[in-house]
Amino acid sequence: MVKLSKDEIITRVRLFLDESGVNEGEFLATAEIASDESDESELDAMIEARVLEAIRYVHGNADILLLSDAPIYDIEIEAEYADIGQTVGQYKLPADCLRVCQVYYESWPRRIIDEEIIHSGEAGYSMLSDKYATGTRERPKVGQDGDDELFLYSKGDGDDKGHVKYLLFPTWEASDNGGGEIVEVCRKVVDAFFYYLAGLTCMTLGDERQGGFFQQAAELMGKEIKA
Numbered sequence: 001m002v003k004l005s006k007d008e009i010i011t012r013v014r015l016f017l018d019e020s021g022v023n024e025g026e027f028l029a030t031a032e033i034a035s036d037e038s039d040e041s042e043l044d045a046m047i048e049a050r051v052l053e054a055i056r057y058v059h060g061n062a063d064i065l066l067l068s069d070a071p072i073y074d075i076e077i078e079a080e081y082a083d084i085g086q087t088v089g090q091y092k093l094p095a096d097c098l099r100v101c102q103v104y105y106e107s108w109p110r111r112i113i114d115e116e117i118i119h120s121g122e123a124g125y126s127m128l129s130d131k132y133a134t135g136t137r138e139r140p141k142v143g144q145d146g147d148d149e150l151f152l153y154s155k156g157d158g159d160d161k162g163h164v165k166y167l168l169f170p171t172w173e174a175s176d177n178g179g180g181e182i183v184e185v186c187r188k189v190v191d192a193f194f195y196y197l198a199g200l201t202c203m204t205l206g207d208e209r210q211g212g213f214f215q216q217a218a219e220l221m222g223k224e225i226k227a
Helices: 006-019 024-030 036-049 051-061 187-205 210-220
Strands: 002-005 072-074 077-081 086-092 097-105 141-145 149-153 162-168 181-185
Touching: 002 006, 002 187, 006 036, 006 181, 006 187, 036 051, 036 187, 051 097, 051 181, 051 187, 086 162, 097 149, 181 187, 187 210
Parallel strands: none
Antiparallel strands: 002 181, 072 162, 077 086, 086 149, 097 162, 141 149
């Protein structure tokens, strides 16, 4: 994860706007802003106001492979399920979880990504309680009950360790060196975040170039662009 300060974000987005010829001055003039200094602070405020929205969108919609540096949390609760004769890992997600990226035990041959998780209410969820159809170490499955609890079918032998990778809703946090507030963005989607934020700023300014920024962000997020 990359830590970005407000100043870094504002400077980068301003550069994007300048390079694309976005004329924020015309918009700000219509708002009857008195001085150049006021113009500057007004635009900075516009950019800052959309930062968290931009991170939520990019983290929530990017290709899962681009979120490989999402934080990892350990599975600490495991229970023996008699009906299937296996040990199942359980993990309660926090209320501010934005997106589950990967779920796995270290013995599993592959990791389960978000779109493969079987949610309660889906056809395959009840099959997780069937000893012949449930997941195993060789063919793992993950279920999610409601919004907040994951079940990993199933744990391997010995000291097999389970993990969940997920992203929280972004928030501003105090920097370690006392240099103001920061936000964290997954390393491979930092550029997508800047482009998307530039697009949101153009939306606020009423500038039609927002579409180009959004398209560039989508491409950097690994999303297919329809002609």
